[in-house]
Amino acid sequence: AQTVTQSQPEMSVQEAETVTLSCTYDTSESDYYLFWYKQPPSRQMILVIRQEAYKQQNATENRFSVNFQKAAKSFSLKISDSQLGDAAMYFCAYRRSGGGADGLTFGKGTHLIIQP
Amino acid sequence: DAGVIQSPRHEVTEMGQEVTLRCKPISGHNSLFWYRQTMMRGLELLIYFNNNVPIDDSGMPEDRFSAKMPNASFSTLKIQPSEPRDSAVYFCASSLYSNQPQHFGDGTRLSIL
Numbered sequence: 518a519q520t521v522t523q524s525q526p527e528m529s530v531q532e533a534e535t536v537t538l539s540c541t542y543d544t545s546e547s548d549y550y551l552f553w554y555k556q557p558p559s560r561q562m563i564l565v566i567r568q569e570a571y572k573q574q575n576a577t578e579n580r581f582s583v584n585f586q587k588a589a590k591s592f593s594l595k596i597s598d599s600q601l602g603d604a605a606m607y608f609c610a611y612r613r614s615g616g617g618a619d620g621l622t623f624g625k626g627t628h629l630i631i632q633p
Numbered sequence: 634d635a636g637v638i639q640s641p642r643h644e645v646t647e648m649g650q651e652v653t654l655r656c657k658p659i660s661g662h663n664s665l666f667w668y669r670q671t672m673m674r675g676l677e678l679l680i681y682f683n684n685n686v687p688i689d690d691s692g693m694p695e696d697r698f699s700a701k702m703p704n705a706s707f708s709t710l711k712i713q714p715s716e717p718r719d720s721a722v723y724f725c726a727s728s729l730y731s732n733q734p735q736h737f738g739d740g741t742r743l744s745i746l
Contacts, residue, residue: 552734560722562737608676620666620678620689621735 519544521611523624530599531632537584538594538627540609548614551585551592552621557605565607568592570614596629604631635659637738639725645744651713654741657706658727666735667700667710668724676724682708715745 520543530536542551553565568576568585575583580600584593596603606628610621638657646652658665666681680690682702690700697716702708712719722742726735 554737560740560742562724562726562740564734564736567734620668620681620692621676622678623676625675 519546519611519613519622521609521622521624523609523627525627526625527628527630529630529632530596532599532601534599535595535597536599536629538596538607538609538629540592540594540624542590542592542609542611544590544611544613546613550612550614551583552610552612553581553583553594554608554610554623555603555605556608556626562608566594599631601631601633604629637725637727637736639723639738639741641741642739643742643744645746646715647746648716649714650745651711652715652719652743652745654710654723654725654743656708656710656725656738658708658725659729659736660706662727662729662736663705664728664730664735665702665708666726666728667708668726670722670724670740671720679710717745719743720745
């Protein structure tokens with residue numbers, strides 16, 4: 518079974534600084550998808566960024582970028598120029614590719630605090 | 634375009650009562666997922682449907698839980714009888730195709746007293 522591990526229960530960063538959230542996963546599949554979701558106190562689950570395992574190029578969405586290391590099974594999220602609105606729980610998630618739809622396997626989450 | 638709609642947003646009921654959670658996926662999406670979020674276990678997949686057919690229900694905790702999708706625009710998750718350990722936030726999500734991201738509803742916070 519696939520597992521996703523987020524080793525940082527909580528991270529704190531000064532506003533406007535850069536922070537990196539870690540995620541590692543375990544799978545025997547060669548093709549899959551990785552995601553970062555943001556969950557603010559409103560409890561919405563908001564997709565931040567997505568990476569296809571077959572793509573070598575790291576995904577980027579404005580201030581959010583990932584460092585995808587397939588051999589190391591590592592998928593970290595970098596948030597540049599942190600803003601107060603970035604404060605939330607961040608979940609790393611995995612989904613295998615191929616066949617029909619499949620559910621997401623989530624990590625336990627990292628609570629990100631933005632210091633003004 | 635409306636997102637995934639879940640109801641109710643909050644539900645408080647007594648142990649032993651039947652609970653029904655509802656979900657309307659995004660129009661045109663053909664996959665629907667139910668997740669449960671608790672402090673202890675995090676986010677867990679309960680069941681998912683593809684084209685209204687249940688594909689994998691291995692995450693359903695026990696026989697007290699059941700889910701249906703009678704048509705492409707509606708799904709229910711039912712707990713009967715409910716127990717205090719069922720207290721959690723229940724999310725519904727949908728996706729257009731298997732390789733597309735899942736879009737989540739706002740969740741139902743369920744409290745069983």
